[in-house]
Amino acid sequence: MNPSSPVHSLFSTRRIAALAHNTLLELVRMRVFYFILLFALMVIGSSLFTVNFSFQEQFQVLKDVGLGAISIFSWLLGLLCTALLLPKDLEDRTLYTILAKPVPRFEYLLGKLLGVFLLIGIAVALMSLVFAGVLGLREQQVLAETARSTPPADLAQALASIRASAFQWNLLPGIALIYLKAVLCATFTLLISTFASSSVFTVLVSVVVYLVGHVQGIAREYWLGGGDASPLIKVLVALVALIFPDLQLFNIVDEIAVGTVVPMLLFWKITGFGVLYTLVYMLVAQVVFSTREL
Amino acid sequence: MSTPAISIRNLTKEFAIPFKKERLVAVRNLSLEVPEGEVYGLLGPNGSGKSTAMKIVLGLVTPTEGTTAIFGCDSRRVESREQVGFLPENPYFYKFLTALETLLFFGKLCDLRGSALKDHAYSLLKTVGLENAADRRLGGFSKGMLQRIGMAQALIQNPRLLVLDEPTAGVDPAGSREIRDLILQFKSQGITVLLCSHLLGQVQEVCDRIGILHHGSLIKEGRIEDLITLENQTQLVLENASPALLAELEKRAREGGATVIGEGRPKADLEQFFLRVTQFNS
Ligand SMILES: Nc1ncnc2c1ncn2[C@@H]1O[C@H](COP(=O)(O)OP(=O)(O)O)[C@@H](O)[C@H]1O
Ligand SMILES: [Mg+2]
DSSP states (O other), X not given: OOOXXXXXXXXXXXXXXXXXXXXXXXXXXXXXXXXXXXXXXXXXXXXXXXXXXXXXXXXXXXXHHHHHHHHHHHHHHHHHHHXXXXXXXXXXXXXXXXXXXXXXXXXXXXXXXXXXXXXHHHXXXXXXXXXXXXXXXXXXXXXXXXXXXXXXXXXXXXXXXXXXXXXXXXXHHHHHHHHHHHXXXXXXXXXXXXXXXXXXXXXXXXXXHHHHHHHHHHHHHHHXXXXXXXXXXXXXXXXXXXXXXXXXXXXXXXXXXTXXXXXXXXXXXXXXXXXXXXXXXXXXHHHHHHTOOO | OOOOSEEEEEEEEEEEOTTOSSEEEEEEEEEEEEOXXXXXXXXXXXXXXXXXXXXXXXXXXXXXXXXXXXXXXXXXXXXXXXXXXXXXXXXXXXXXXBHHHHHHHHHXXXXXXXXXXXXXXXXXXXXXTOGGGXXXXXXXXXXXXXXXXXXXXXXXXXXXXXXXESTTTTOOHHHHHHXXXXXXXXXXXXXXXXXXXXXXXXXXXXXXXXXXXXXXXXXEEEEHHHHHOOXXXXXXXXXXXXXXXXXXXXXXXXXXXXXXXXXXXXXXXHHHHHHHHHHHHO
């Protein structure tokens, strides 16, 4: 027998795909997708409660509730699933069996993370479909009613204004940003779990990071904008602002929901920011995990 | 001489104890080699450092001092794990996967794929006697079945070396005998095996050589016969011997300068008895 071992590929997309697929399968078999039903109920419910409003108000409520719920659900899903994965593999010692195969640790992390990204992607897509479906249905109803009650002379304009306030393709960049935000949050959750010892700890810290991420913009403005803060505080605030992601940026989605046209440049800037932070968190997670005692 | 399957040199592992200054020494200056084709048993009481030594060999734990290598390839390198299958202590696998899916998953981690992988997975299930449980989820598996799927998983990439941590712990006698037979079968195929156990009877039946760990140090090592044979004694087992014959033999022994130090009826051991009874009734 040839004593020299076969050539080992240092990076195998097949191994990563196997790990990602397995992660997705685990989450699917945990029946996490059932929460989509909850989402559908919320959106349909909010469309039923607003039948007495004007159609502009109806559509606006639907968009606010729909996008808000997609945002919260995708964040929570990413957070909880990620927080579960690593500590569970460690506790159950399934990690030993995996890493005893020729699998580099970064491939393991990457596979887990990609599995969660896929899961969030599928969830966001499904929720968006439900949301667009309910909105489209309401739109058709309102269009039919208006066609019956409006004199023919004004009809074309009335229908056009209804269409303009219903589902618009410019909602898609908003949904893309919601997805990116959930991915970013899942990644720092993974980073936390590489040094945490339990899922509960990971979830708590990750929620704190999420909250700090939302208020850090205000703190930054307050302390760094005014000149009277001590240098120490300024450095501290700057450090916090650098380490924690500025999640306030993603609030642009609220404006997209009310129909504000967001410049493409701003959209790409936020996307670039999100991708950069995600990559950096991944890198740090890998560094921490590669030195961790199992 | 060819490269040993496993070489451990001056290995020491210390664990930090939380909130305390001193450190726990799990493995102390351990050196040993397992040549290719041998079945080596690492014995020792609980907490003597057997599992820790194995995890270091597999690169799962970093040593404080010393080096380990698999077929000459340093354990810290990912490539060293190409040639080794590992059965961890109390193996847990993903409960949501079926037996077949588990094997396919681990096969893919070894860069195997396609129908070749699938055929191999089925043949391994047959080898470990789980062919009827291929599509059952591991969540409902018994301890013995988990141990067997663990064996199959370790063999998925046809490794030249198997590292088995307590392969028969918590398994009933029939199951552990099957595992012992499997190990003997691997040995006949030329696979090197490093196993650890505190069940001495089984080690004795399969191992070529053993080492005894105590508080992390290797205190004895060698071939089993050499270690436990009492060189100056001989045993004689007779069937249907009359008291007169026994008295006659004893007299002759004294005349020949030997001492009779014991006499009694040999008993089948409890394990053999248990197996005979349960097999008869099943
Ligand atoms: N991760 C760890 N952290 C701290 N101590 C450990 C760790 N793993 C093992 N030990 C300690 O090292 C010693 C040896 O453990 P182990 O190798 O599991 O023994 P064995 O397998 O022979 O029963 C034990 O005292 C155990 O408590
Ligand atoms: Mg042990």
